[in-house]
Amino acid sequence: MDNAFDLNAVVVFVRIVESGSLSAAARSMKMPKTTVSKRLASLEESLGVALIARTTRKLSVTEAGRAYFAHCQESLRLLEQARAEVTAARSHPSGHLKITAPVDIAHTLLPRVIHAFVGRHPGVRVEVLVANRLVDLVGEGVDLAIRAGPMRDSGMVGRKLIELTANVYASHAYLRRCKAPLQPKDLSSVEFIGYGGANGPFHMVKGRSSVKVDVNPTLVVDDFETIKELVVLGTGAGWLPDFVAKTAGASIVPAVRGWRAKSVGQVHFLYAKQRHPSANVKAFIDVAMEVVPLFLKGELAMPGGDERNLG
Amino acid sequence: MDNAFDLNAVVVFVRIVESGSLSAAARSMKMPKTTVSKRLASLEESLGVALIARTTRKLSVTEAGRAYFAHCQESLRLLEQARAEVTAARSHPSGHLKITAPVDIAHTLLPRVIHAFVGRHPGVRVEVLVANRLVDLVGEGVDLAIRAGPMRDSGMVGRKLIELTANVYASHAYLRRCKAPLQPKDLSSVEFIGYGGANGPFHMVKGRSSVKVDVNPTLVVDDFETIKELVVLGTGAGWLPDFVAKTAGASIVPAVRGWRAKSVGQVHFLYAKQRHPSANVKAFIDVAMEVVPLFLKGELAMPGGDERNLG
DNA sequence: ATGCATTGTCCATGGGTGTGCACAGTGAAA
DNA sequence: TTTCACTGTGCACACCCATGGACAATGCAT
The missing domain is CATH 3.40.190.10 (Periplasmic binding protein-like II)
Structure with missing residues (x-):
């Protein structure tokens, strides 16, 4: 980053021209006059051009300075506008x-x-x-x-x-075909629709009680929505996340009243x-x-x- | 200059987006990666918005970052163009x-x-x-x-x-009226047209010789061009800067051949x-x-x- | 899998830079 | 004139920040 020129010096320069004096610019930017002076000097140095002719009392912008000022002012205005837009978008979604x-x-x-x-x-x-x-x-x-x-x-x-709560769901028709009410242990003997390959035994809870349930899946599907549809059709009982079951509305209900599957x-x-x-x-x-x-x-x-x- | 945000950080940000990575930007700007990283972080801090989502390997510009980038790139392009124009005008007059x-x-x-x-x-x-x-x-x-x-x-x-060389000039006609050739001392007796109020004795030189000449101005004018016109008209002899006399062409000549007034x-x-x-x-x-x-x-x-x- | 190269970030340190003070120069007021 | 307020700048010093080395994380090639 040897001789990359300081854009902040450009800001200072523009403020000087706008303010009409180094001191005024310094006040408006809340920085010491000496910094303003040095920034301007360094900008002129790196441009190799005198921008502002200055005596202790009077200021006058050079020809080069005027041309440069016009461009810079416009450019900085755009930059500031961009900043404003971004910080505005920060708070309100868009x-x-x-x-x-x-x-x-x-x-x-x-x-x-x-x-x-x-x-x-x-x-x-x-x-x-x-x-x-x-x-x-x-x-x-x-x-x-x-x-x-x-x-x-x-x-x-x-x-x-x-x-991620889940439960074993079944349709009303299917439950009528079973001898309701079912207990957790009964699930091992119903037609069970399992999920994917990772379908081992699971736990069901009721209050403080917890039982391990072994099932014999007669059908294994790796997609919960398909399972849900099968459950709705009365093919069997299936382990489903509650949020999936919920989309079936009231057409399917927990197979074991009062129990639910343990969160996974x-x-x-x-x-x-x-x-x-x-x-x-x-x-x-x-x-x-x-x-x-x-x-x-x-x-x-x-x-x-x-x-x-x-x- | 408390919280004025660093425009140079904007440059860094733009270069990052253009380059596609922090390291590439660092190389192209010849500054250490760590500086690039910190500059970007500080820009995001002062904007209060995440501009670039970054893992160690992948980069992706945020929604906000994209919008900001577009504006900034354009703006910086203008700024660079202004700089180029100014430094170009530096060398060739305009x-x-x-x-x-x-x-x-x-x-x-x-x-x-x-x-x-x-x-x-x-x-x-x-x-x-x-x-x-x-x-x-x-x-x-x-x-x-x-x-x-x-x-x-x-x-x-x-x-x-x-x-600032000068001499005592007279018209050909006037010199003919005098008894030419004149010597320096003769000037005190000719009609002499003096300049302003600051017209005291002066010195004339010829080679190493130098003589003080006292004149008796019969006419005093505070404008050399008027004096020149009077000399052309043959009103008298007058002390004139050479560059003024020169504009009369050959119509007036040094009154004392071989001598000239000392530079003042x-x-x-x-x-x-x-x-x-x-x-x-x-x-x-x-x-x-x-x-x-x-x-x-x-x-x-x-x-x-x-x-x-x-x- | 396993090096290897590369990426982005953290951290201690030295150099650069902003700061405060002093001063010369100037304009307005008296 | 003299005074006074104020301008822009030179200078020494403290402090911040850029720096480079080290490190975890990651993708590529073998």
């Missing part, structure tokens, strides 16, 4: 927001949140990237990710959205660890923290299918 | 040049110099301020003054143009003492140093009156 989420969440929680978000912040263009793979946030320019399970991305910070983790947000998080990100998280619990409690109106075009 | 000179010189030497100057540097607009008063150079935005006699302006530098000082330029004198000023002085001696030696063509409109 522009672009890119989100990624795994398919399960993208089909369930996410549409509700987005629906509320775009309603509240119409100026923001939202882009959603639905993928189960681990998206490289900074590499793909993603502002915010929603992930399930433990997070181990370095340089990122997380924030818990919800506890959290759903959380993940975004770049920065001193100054994006206003868009913060706003989106705020909306999500407000909307999702309502949705899970069933207090959220469930519109028909207008969010399907976002998937 | 723009505006304001000169002041006393009337005597403005009517004699100056037109010839200006004529040559505008012919050589057509891009420069020349403005001439003819006045015998002491013009405040910086106060009135004058780039260059021509003065006769000692200079005692502080903060200014001078450069000698010519030795210099004509010099006066301009602001600055590290970086204006290219215009330098060019003008160069032209003057070249043209004036030619004129005084009579080798310069004397056009009719086309320089009159410059007075």
Whole structure:
């Protein structure tokens, strides 16, 4: 950085011309006169041109100085305007927001949140990237990710959205075919639809009670939404995250009344660890923290299918 | 100068975006990576906005960063262009040049110099301020003054143009009326036209000889050109600077053949003492140093009156 | 997998720079 | 004239900041 010339000196120069004197400029910028003097001198030095002819009392801007001043003033005005725009956008959400989420969440929680978000912040263009793979946030320019399970991305910070609660669900018709009411141990003998390969025994809780449940999956699917559809059709009982089951409305219910499956983790947000998080990100998280619990409690109106075009 | 934000950081930011990485930017600006990193961090701090999301390997410009970058890049381009224009104008004369000179010189030497100057540097607009008063150079935005006699302006530098030589001139007709050839002592008995109030005895020289001449002015005028006209008309003999007499062409000649008046000082330029004198000023002085001696030696063509409109 | 090169950041240190003071020069007021 | 307020600048010093080395993290090549 040997002889890169000091842009701040340009600011000083412009202020001098605007103020009409070094001292006035110094006052308006709240810096000592001597600094102003030296900055101007160094600018003239690095330009190799006299900008301001000065006696102790009078000032007059050189021909070169006048030309330079006109350009600089305009340029600095643009720069200041840019700064103002940015700091304005800092507080109130606007522009672009890119989100990624795994398919399960993208089909369930996410549409509700987005629906509320775009309603509240119409100026923001939202882009959603639905993928189960681990998206490289900074590499793909993603502002915010929603992930399930433990997070181990370095340089990122997380924030818990919800506890990942789940249960074994079944349709009313299916339950009528069984000898209700079922108990946890009965689940090992019903038609059970398992998830993916990582479907071992799980725990069910009721108050302080906790029992381990072994199941014999007659069917294994690696997609919760497909499982949900099967459960709705009465194919069998299936372990489902509550937020997935919820999208089926009242057509399916917990198979074992009064019990629920033990939580297996959290759903959380993940975004770049920065001193100054994006206003868009913060706003989106705020909306999500407000909307999702309502949705899970069933207090959220469930519109028909207008969010399907976002998937 | 508490929290005035660092414009140089903006330059660094722009270079980072252009280069695609902090390290690349550091290399291209020849400053250590650590400085680049800190500059960027401080810019984000003072803006209160994250501009660049960065992992150790990948970079991605924030929404806010993109908007800011576009404006800044344009603005800095303008600034750089301004700098280029100014430093270009440094070497080759252009723009505006304001000169002041006393009337005597403005009517004699100056037109010839200006004529040559505008012919050589057509891009420069020349403005001439003819006045015998002491013009405040910086106060009135004058780039260059021509003065006769000692200079005692502080903060200014001078450069000698010519030795202020003079002589006693008379017309051919007048000399015929006298009993030529005249000797220096004869001057006390001719009709002598004196200058202003400061017209005491003067010295005349011939080789190593020097004699003091006392005159009895029958007529005193405080304007050399008027004196010259009177001499041309044959009213008497008059002490005239050579450069004034020269404008009368061959119609007047030294009254005492072989002798001349002793020099009484210099004509010099006066301009602001600055590290970086204006290219215009330098060019003008160069032209003057070249043209004036030619004129005084009579080798310069004397056009009719086309320089009159410059007075 | 495992080096290897490269990236961005943290940290102690020295050089550069902004600061306060003093001073010459100037204009307005008395 | 003399005084006075104020201008812009030279100078010595303290302090901040750029510096370079070290380090964790990461992608590429083998």
